[in-house]
Amino acid sequence: ALNDMLLLFGVVATGFGAAVYLFGNVTALTEVIAGGRLDYYLSLPRPVLLHVLASGSIAAGVGDFTYGIFSFLAAGHYTVDALARFIFGVLIAMTLFISVLVIVHSAAFWLGHADVLAAQVFNALITFSLYPITMFDGVARFLLFTILPAALIGAVPAEFVRSFSWATLGQLLLVTALFLTLAVVIFHRG
Numbered sequence: 001a002l003n004d005m006l007l008l009f010g011v012v013a014t015g016f017g018a019a020v021y022l023f024g025n026v027t028a029l030t031e032v033i034a035g036g037r038l039d040y041y042l043s044l045p046r047p048v049l050l051h052v053l054a055s056g057s058i059a060a061g062v063g064d065f066t067y068g069i070f071s072f073l074a075a076g077h078y079t080v081d082a083l084a085r086f087i088f089g090v091l092i093a094m095t096l097f098i099s100v101l102v103i104v105h106s107a108a109f110w111l112g113h114a115d116v117l118a119a120q121v122f123n124a125l126i127t128f129s130l131y132p133i134t135m136f137d138g139v140a141r142f143l144l145f146t147i148l149p150a151a152l153i154g155a156v157p158a159e160f161v162r163s164f165s166w167a168t169l170g171q172l173l174l175v176t177a178l179f180l181t182l183a184v185v186i187f188h189r190g
Contacts, residue, residue, distance in 0.1 A: 004132070006075035008158040011086065012129045014068025015093025015153065021061030023053035026098050027122065029105035033190070034113045049187050053098065072161075082161060089157030092172050093129070095180055096153050100125060102183035109190025121148070129154030149175065 025032060032038055032052055041052050072086055104121045107114040128150035136144055136151075144151040152175055160168045 003075045004158070004162070006071045007077065007161055008132065008154055009130065010068045010070075010072030010075060011089045011093055011158045011161065012068070012126075012154045013064045013071060014086075014090045015157075016097060016126065017061040017063065017065030017068055018090065019061070019094040019097045020058040021065060022057070023098055024058040024061070025053050025056030026101045026105070027058065027118075028056060029053070029102065030108040030114045030118050033105065033108040049102065049184060053102075077161060081164070085161045085164060088172075089161050092157050092176050093153045095176050096149055097125060099176070099179040099183040100149060103179070103186050106183070106186045106190050124148055125150050125153060131155075149179065152176075 019026060029052065032041075038048075038052070041048050041055075044051060068090070077083070077086065101118065101122060104118045105114060107117060111117075125148065128144055128148065131150075131154070133141065133144065133151045133155035141151070152172065156168065156172060160172065
């Protein structure tokens, strides 16, 4: 249904917009690592990864963020609990998006410039997170829930906004914590 697609687009666009506006260097992390610019951040008394990510901003993210909010409103979910679930879904989408990109960009520690790999993953995350999960089955569905968690960035949070489920809440929190931990560990190993 149209409202379902509007909700899906709302979650993904708002999460993506917030991610690139607040943590814009997530798209340029390979350049920071391979270009030797990480030394600057290592000399500061702050959490290195957080400082690297937050020291850049992509202003166009505001447009995605705004579009996402309008898309959510157009989907017709006007209750306070739906709004709270939407905010939660956006935070999950944003955190997973950032975590996956940090993991991929951290390959630059071992491979040098990993720009092409990071760009492919970036595009795949955006593209596949905008599709309803019902379009996929078998291996594709498995991949979209694990290796490239696009379904967890778009379809699952959108379903959670539509209707609350303790099981979905637990799964989203567990997977997000797993990917975030993995991202931090891999970055610090590098």
